[in-house]
Amino acid sequence: MALAPLRGMAQDPVFAQYYLNLNYLNPSFAGYTNDLTAHLNSRMQYIGVPGPLMSHTLSANISCEEETRLGIGVLAYHNIEGEGYLQTLNFSGQLSANFPFKVHTKARVNKGLVAGGIQFGMGQKYIDWSRLTFTDQYSPYFQGIQGPSSIVGQQSSSNLFLDVGAGLRATYEFGDGRRPKFVSFGAAGHHLNRPVQSFLESDLKLEPRWSFYAFYYLGNSKRGRTRDLRYWTLGALADYQQGLQIHTLSMFKDLNEYLTVGASVRRQNFLFLDRSVDAVIPHFTIRWENISIGASYEWTVSTLGEEKTFGSAEIGFTWRFEGRNLCRTYKKSCAIKGFDMGHDLPNLFF
Numbered sequence: 001m002a003l004a005p006l007r008g009m010a011q012d013p014v015f016a017q018y019y020l021n022l023n024y025l026n027p028s029f030a031g032y033t034n035d036l037t038a039h040l041n042s043r044m045q046y047i048g049v050p051g052p053l054m055s056h057t058l059s060a061n062i063s064c065e066e067e068t069r070l071g072i073g074v075l076a077y078h079n080i081e082g083e084g085y086l087q088t089l090n091f092s093g094q095l096s097a098n099f100p101f102k103v104h105t106k107a108r109v110n111k112g113l114v115a116g117g118i119q120f121g122m123g124q125k126y127i128d129w130s131r132l133t134f135t136d137q138y139s140p141y142f143q144g145i146q147g148p149s150s151i152v153g154q155q156s157s158s159n160l161f162l163d164v165g166a167g168l169r170a171t172y173e174f175g176d177g178r179r180p181k182f183v184s185f186g187a188a189g190h191h192l193n194r195p196v197q198s199f200l201e202s203d204l205k206l207e208p209r210w211s212f213y214a215f216y217y218l219g220n221s222k223r224g225r226t227r228d229l230r231y232w233t234l235g236a237l238a239d240y241q242q243g244l245q246i247h248t249l250s251m252f253k254d255l256n257e258y259l260t261v262g263a264s265v266r267r268q269n270f271l272f273l274d275r276s277v278d279a280v281i282p283h284f285t286i287r288w289e290n291i292s293i294g295a296s297y298e299w300t301v302s303t304l305g306e307e308k309t310f311g312s313a314e315i316g317f318t319w320r321f322e323g324r325n326l327c328r329t330y331k332k333s334c335a336i337k338g339f340d341m342g343h344d345l346p347n348l349f350f
Helices: none
Strands: 036-045 053-063 070-081 086-104 109-127 161-174 181-190 196-199 202-205 209-220 230-241 244-254 259-267 279-288 291-300 312-321
Touching (some): 086 161
Antiparallel strands (some): 086 109, 109 161, 196 202, 230 244, 279 291, 291 312
């Protein structure tokens, strides 16, 4: 007698290096740097498990703050499951509208930004049947695999489905030049149209994923200089999908202009102190001019056990092409959209 669940639950990959993968986090980040910026992120989840989950994203942004409030982004996503047999490919275009604002106080003028974005994409799942072996390929009279399986030849790819998402974000700067402060928060919905994936004679709806974040930045400058600031960054992210939830609490510190280090903890519900932590995540990001390279490792501390999974590894890469933007006149570089404060912004900026 065999028993099988009538309902399963799954969740989109949640990247640890969200600060190098902002288009995946929220479509309102489309064009957030103004200059053309490319991002590449790769994640291997549970290295010690046969057929680890492999997730890759590639994105690009471009805009022009001076002449338009619109930002443009593209995002490609590729996920591999089960030793490379089942794969998901998604390609999306993103468009954001950005509205900077100022708040006049007695001491100074504080600046902020509100942005909204939409995302439209196409996705498809496919499987490589030639990499699978079935019981009808074995014979009790011969050794080894004998001929093709009767199963091979079934549907190898799903329908091409439309995928829609949207997001909002806001950032506000306050404090003096020596100790500038920022707050940033946002929310996004992915798979809002609940796309139907027809695959292996089944119609499966991709349930929405809801993402939220909130971050606080505190900068320091030495001897009154506002150039090359160092920031402490504190924040939290939350992802919800199909009854599953993931919460990530993070802290980062700029050690110098080239290196930022940090740590995160990931758990199902940080509102309950009796819940165990799922993973501890150390981070580091190295910057050289317009290039950033980041790496992180998720040390599994839950009942899954580090000795069983060997954790998850992730690497990210960002390259900003200075002066390449949508402005009609050449400009060496553009400030982060909506801000012109005369000092550097946080390296982990939302």
